[in-house]
Amino acid sequence: MQPILAKIKAALSPRQFLWGAVFAAVAVLIMFMPLPQRQTAPMQRTIRIDASRFQFMPGEIQVNPGDKVTIELVSHDVVHGFSLDNYNFTLRAEPGQTASGTFIASQAGVFRFRCSITCGNLHPFMIGKLSVGTNWLLWRGIALIGLALAAAFFSLRPARSRIAQGSR
Amino acid sequence: MTRFDLTRLPRVNAVLRNRWPQFLLRAITLAGFAFTILAGLFGSIVGSHNFAIIFVWIAWWTALKLFFIPFGGRSWCSICPIPMAGEWLQRGGMLEPSGKGMGLKKRWPRFLRGNWLQAFGFLMIGLFSAVTLTSAKITGIVLLAIILLSLVLSLIFERRPFCNYLCPIGGFTGLYAQAGPVEVRVKEAEVCAAHSEKLCYEACPWGQYPLALKSSANCGLCMECLRVCPKDNIVVNLRPWGSDLQAGTRHNMSEAFLGLVMLASALVDSAVFLGPWGGLKMAAYTIGSREWFVFAGIFLVSALGLLPGAYALCVSWTNRLGKKQRSLREALAQYSQTLVPLGLMAWIAFTVSFAFVKFTYVLPVISDPLGWGWNLLGLHQAAGVGQASPFSLFLQIVILAVGLFWTARVNRRISESWRQAAPMIVFSSLFSLAMLWLLVG
Numbered sequence: 001m002q003p004i005l006a007k008i009k010a011a012l013s014p015r016q017f018l019w020g021a022v023f024a025a026v027a028v029l030i031m032f033m034p035l036p037q038r039q040t041a042p043m044q045r046t047i048r049i050d051a052s053r054f055q056f057m058p059g060e061i062q063v064n065p066g067d068k069v070t071i072e073l074v075s076h077d078v079v080h081g082f083s084l085d086n087y088n089f090t091l092r093a094e095p096g097q098t099a100s101g102t103f104i105a106s107q108a109g110v111f112r113f114r115c116s117i118t119c120g121n122l123h124p125f126m127i128g129k130l131s132v133g134t135n136w137l138l139w140r141g142i143a144l145i146g147l148a149l150a151a152a153f154f155s156l157r158p159a160r161s162r163i164a165q166g167s168r
Numbered sequence: 169m170t171r172f173d174l175t176r177l178p179r180v181n182a183v184l185r186n187r188w189p190q191f192l193l194r195a196i197t198l199a200g201f202a203f204t205i206l207a208g209l210f211g212s213i214v215g216s217h218n219f220a221i222i223f224v225w226i227a228w229w230t231a232l233k234l235f236f237i238p239f240g241g242r243s244w245c246s247i248c249p250i251p252m253a254g255e256w257l258q259r260g261g262m263l264e265p266s267g268k269g270m271g272l273k274k275r276w277p278r279f280l281r282g283n284w285l286q287a288f289g290f291l292m293i294g295l296f297s298a299v300t301l302t303s304a305k306i307t308g309i310v311l312l313a314i315i316l317l318s319l320v321l322s323l324i325f326e327r328r329p330f331c332n333y334l335c336p337i338g339g340f341t342g343l344y345a346q347a348g349p350v351e352v353r354v355k356e357a358e359v360c361a362a363h364s365e366k367l368c369y370e371a372c373p374w375g376q377y378p379l380a381l382k383s384s385a386n387c388g389l390c391m392e393c394l395r396v397c398p399k400d401n402i403v404v405n406l407r408p409w410g411s412d413l414q415a416g417t418r419h420n421m422s423e424a425f426l427g428l429v430m431l432a433s434a435l436v437d438s439a440v441f442l443g444p445w446g447g448l449k450m451a452a453y454t455i456g457s458r459e460w461f462v463f464a465g466i467f468l469v470s471a472l473g474l475l476p477g478a479y480a481l482c483v484s485w486t487n488r489l490g491k492k493q494r495s496l497r498e499a500l501a502q503y504s505q506t507l508v509p510l511g512l513m514a515w516i517a518f519t520v521s522f523a524f525v526k527f528t529y530v531l532p533v534i535s536d537p538l539g540w541g542w543n544l545l546g547l548h549q550a551a552g553v554g555q556a557s558p559f560s561l562f563l564q565i566v567i568l569a570v571g572l573f574w575t576a577r578v579n580r581r582i583s584e585s586w587r588q589a590a591p592m593i594v595f596s597s598l599f600s601l602a603m604l605w606l607l608v609g
Contacts, residue, residue, distance in 0.1 A: 002308065027569075031562060054453065055446020074269065085555040110608065112444075112556055121215050121302035122453055124526055129444040141565040141604045148569040150577035 009099035016155070023151045030143045035106050038132045042066035049073050049128070050094060051080035053120060056113070062106045065133040070102040081116030084130060090116055108133040169215025171351075171405040172553020174538025175394070184391050184404060189261050190246065197245045201311065203537070212539020217447055218304035219537035222529050224311070230523040232341070233515050238409075241348025242341050245388035251331050254322025255373060265371075267587035272378075273326040282422030287429040291471060293336055294433040295464055298440060298452035328373045331388065339426050342385040344512040346412035346505065351384045351405045352393065359401045368393035368402065378402055383412045385423070410574065413505040415582045420501050427507030428479055431599060432471035434514045438606040442521055446447060482591040489588040503592055506579045510596050514603050517564040521607050525554035564607045572600045 009017055045067050050057040051074065063069055073082045082091040082099075086107060093099040093110035115126035175181040181187050195314070200223075215221040236244040256262050261268035293300060300306050318330035331338045354360050354497060360368075360379040369377040371392040378393050394402040440452045451459035487499040494502075515580035533539075537546035575596045576589070583589035 031565070054449050056444070057446065059444035059446050059540055083555075086558070109558075112442075114554070118214060119215055122298060122449055124216055124302075124529070125298075125441045125449060126446070127442065127444055128446075135609065137561060137565070138605065138609050141568070141608055142601065144569040145572055145597065145600055145604065148573040149576055149593065152573045152580070155573075156580050168203055 001007045007095075019151075019154050023147065023154070027144060027147055030140055030147060035134075035136045037065050040064045041064075042068065043071070044068045044072040046072065049082070050076060050084070051115065051126075052076040053078075054115075054122040054126045056082075056115075056126070060131070061128070062131045065105055065108045065127060067105045067132075069105055070100060072098050072100045074098045078119050079117045080119055080126075082113055083113045083116035084113045087111065092117060105132045109137055110135045171403075171407050173403040173405055175402075176324065177406055184378055185395055187395065190391065191263055192214065193247045194249055194252055197247050198252055201249045201315070205308045205311050205315075208304045208306075208311065210538065213304060214539055215302045216302055216529050217533065217536070217539030220304045220307045220311075221302065222533040224307055225531055226523065226526050229251060230519050230527075232337070233519045236346045237341055237348060237512065237515070239349065239356050240389075241345035241350045241384050242387065242389050243350065244341055245331065245338065246390050248331075248594055250318050250335070251322065251328050251373070253315070254319040254330075255328070257319070258326075260320050263349075265328075271323040274324055276325050276329050280333060282333075282420060283339050283343070283426040284422045285334050286336050286342075287422065287426040287450075289334060289336035290339060290426070290433060291429050291468075294429075294436055294471070295467060295482050296455065297437060297453055298449065301441075302453075327375045328388075332374060340430065343423065343430065344508060344515075345384045345387075347410045347512050348384060349406055349409050350389065351381075351407050352378060352387050352389060353381055353405060355401045355403050358607060361397050363399060363401075367396045367398065367399075371396040382417055383419075385412070410509060413508055413578045417505065419504045421497065421504075422485075424479070424504035424507070425476070427511055428475050429471055429505050430511040431494050431514065432467070432475050434511065434518055435599075435602060435606065436470070436522075438465055438518050438603065442518075443606060449514055459500050476586050479507075482595040485591040486588055488581065489591070490584050492584065503579075504580060505582065506575050506592055506596065509574035509578060510571055510599060513567050513574065514599070517567040517571070517603060517607060520560055520564050520567065521556060524560040525556055525589065527562070528554045561608050565604065568600050568604055568607075572596055 012020065043064065045063055047058075047061055047069065049061075049071060071082065071089075071091060073080065073091045073093040073097050075097060078095055080093050082093075083089070084103070087103055089101060089103045091099045091101050109132060111130045111132070113128045113130055115123055117123075119126065175184065183431060189266060199558070204220045207218055211220065232244055257270045258273075314330075314335075321334070323330045346568045357379060366377065370374075372378075373390055373392065374386055374388050376393075378385055381387060389404075391404070394404065440448055443449075447459070448463065451457070451463040454460050467502075480496075483499050483503045484496055486503065487494060487496060506607040531547045535545045536542045576593050579589040579592045579596070580586060583592075
């Protein structure tokens with residue numbers, strides 16, 4: 001069986017293959033290039049989150065990388081949980097009680113936090129958002145979308161030889 | 169463009185021509201459908217512990233968008249159980265027509281043709297999704313109502329009226345099947361044209377004449393034409409993705425409306441189900457409350473006013489930039505095909521964010537489908553909360569970028585120049601950025 005790369009090469013002109021390789025390389029660079037985070041002195045932050053039927057208040061939290069974050073989870077109706085994506089951090093608050101815990105915001109980016117105790121029909125969608133520093137993933141996405149447009153343009157641009165033939 | 173005819177493979181040809189394999193698959197899906205209704209009506213009221221919620225809205229809905237449509241177009245429709253009962257009565261036979269069928273066999277009213285009602289149905293799903301997608305009982309009732317409606321309509325009208333004109337999922341799969349890699353077509357057009365008996369058309373439950381098929385939107389891949397053609401003139405092709413999306417293909421206004429409703433629904437579902445806005449979730453959930461009416465108003469204004477308005481504006485601008493004279497109505501229909509890759513990839517990106525996180529709910533409900541505390545397979549455990557991994561976030565970005573790349577290419581292909589394609593590319597880019605922000609912002 002022909003290797004996939006050889007098949008792609010056979011289906012494309014040398015020029016298209018070259019442009020394809022360039023765009024693929026730029027796409028990899030956009031997605032994986034290390035980017036700096038703004039350096040700020042780490043702070044101690046205490047954030048109170050009120051949990052009630054299917055919502056966290058506040059639903060969006062912003063901290064800086066390296067901050068020591070204490071979450072105070074207060075449940076106002078039934079038992080609610082708090083589980084933070086990519087951080088091994090969970091809390092469980094009984095009705096009318098406060099549960100608290102602390103973690104270091106060591107990973108930059110945007111992370112969802114979710115209710116981890118079944119609390120009703122919309123429980124799977126009881127979600128909040130923690131932003132740690134700059135959300136570079138969003139900027140990478142915007143750059144990749146720009147690259148997708150450029151790639152579409154180049155992929156359908158008539159070759160110079162064909163333009164020359166057409167003008168004769 | 170290259171095509172590969174699957175009927176050239178003897179085993180595949182034998183399976184496609186034989187009615188039994190399809191019948192057995194449909195029997196399994198019918199049993200699953202009936203069990204889902206029962207689970208919805210009599211199982212646990214906690215959605216995440218009920219087979220009906222987890223299998224319909226997580227497992228099946230995910231499989232439809234990540235597997236059936238991208239790799240098989242309308243392949244789900246070929247094994248869907250919803251029209252089975254009505255079709256058996258209509259045809260007078262479970263496996264094949266006996267000639268003793270029941271029903272009035274009336275024609276579907278002309279003014280109700282197209283995708284309008286399907287789009288309306290999808291809009292209703294979006295409007296009530298926070299309840300429908302999370303309440304097992306409501307899911308059971310909706311599925312029961314759907315199968316009864318399909319049965320009743322089959323006894324009044326000819327063929328599959330529910331699938332063709334009403335099923336919101338049929339609208340969804342049909343629209344995006346145009347981008348799919350499977351098609352049923354004729355081998356030699358002259359052979360069909362010379363054949364006076366149109367057995368294929370008579371046998372088709374979708375009312376399609378294979379010779380006239382230019383799009384896979386309305387072909388349910390039931391294979392009846394392949395089975396009854398006495399000239400062996402039907403092929404089932406694997407084709408490049410997006411083959412139906414090019415200049416010269418015919419589209420209509422209802423497709424544009426359906427495509428826009430899908431875009432609006434993808435945005436609203438992403439905001440309601442994946443966003444951090446608790447107030448929005450509660451507004452969508454508390455049907456009948458003041459907050460819900462505000463939510464419904466914003467949703468309907470966006471889906472029926474803002475998005476179609478922006479689309480019409482961009483298409484009108486596009487139309488003015490072209491040399492070819494064409495009415496706005498024709499242009500709106502023609503550019504509807506650009507909404508297909510855009511919407512399909514947006515729904516796939518939404519599903520990736522959703523499925524990866526919620527898949528942890530699937531195994532426990534297999535062990536305890538009704539949420540009654542059973543442990544049939546030893547898999548019953550508290551469902552993990554699930555996490556969005558960095559990989560799934562990267563994947564969503566790549567999927568959205570591929571969707572925009574594809575959409576821009578379709579735009580250019582149906583336009584006279586890049587300049588003419590620009591307004592619709594701007595529209596598509598803004599939509600992609602909005603989805604990006606909702607999914608990873």
